[in-house]
Amino acid sequence: MKKVLFALGFMLSATASAQLQARAGFALIEDTSFGINGGVGYDITDKINANVDKLTFQTGLDATYYQLKPIENTVSKTTGNGLIFTVPTVAQYEVFEDLNLGAGLSLNYITSSIKQDYFGGSYNQSGSVSDFSVGFILEAEYDINQTLSARARYNSAAEGVILGIGYKL
Numbered sequence: 001m002k003k004v005l006f007a008l009g010f011m012l013s014a015t016a017s018a019q020l021q022a023r024a025g026f027a028l029i030e031d032t033s034f035g036i037n038g039g040v041g042y043d044i045t046d047k048i049n050a051n052v053d054k055l056t057f058q059t060g061l062d063a064t065y066y067q068l069k070p071i072e073n074t075v076s077k078t079t080g081n082g083l084i085f086t087v088p089t090v091a092q093y094e095v096f097e098d099l100n101l102g103a104g105l106s107l108n109y110i111t112s113s114i115k116q117d118y119f120g121g122s123y124n125q126s127g128s129v130s131d132f133s134v135g136f137i138l139e140a141e142y143d144i145n146q147t148l149s150a151r152a153r154y155n156s157a158a159e160g161v162i163l164g165i166g167y168k169l
């Protein structure tokens with residue numbers, strides 16, 4: 001069956017098979033002490049012609065929870081945490097057997113909550129910030145077997161790397 005796909009600004013006529021993936025992993029984000037990531041992805045694998053062995057387009061929704069590293073001085077202690085919601089659009093290409101390299105764009109909604117406690121007094125303050133941003137994604141994914149894959153994804157908007165395991169549903 002022929003399908004017309006729209007991905008990264010190009011119209012492609014291809015035979016496609018779609019697959020849903022669930023992912024979980026750790027987030028390594030600058031200035032954080034802890035981060036965990038989970039999400040659902042949708043993969044479309046195209047066999048366009050003999051010149052393109054395997055090209056995969058991915059989209060989905062990722063959520064990352066993070067805690068900021070505490071900042072403490074003689075006057076106060078600052079702590080915080082937040083969430084990053086990401087909608088990725090990535091094109092992957094199989095460069096070696098079971099190894100895919102990819103690049104794409106990410107639409108991000110980032111929230112953070114910060115609390116500052118002052119020592120020796122009753123004055124404390126807290127606040128929250130949220131922001132939309134667009135970034136780019138670079139990633140490498142290795143297919144462990146038919147259902148499991150390991151992935152490292154860099155998201156420029158989150159300024160961090162997510163290391164995760166994916167399960168193909």
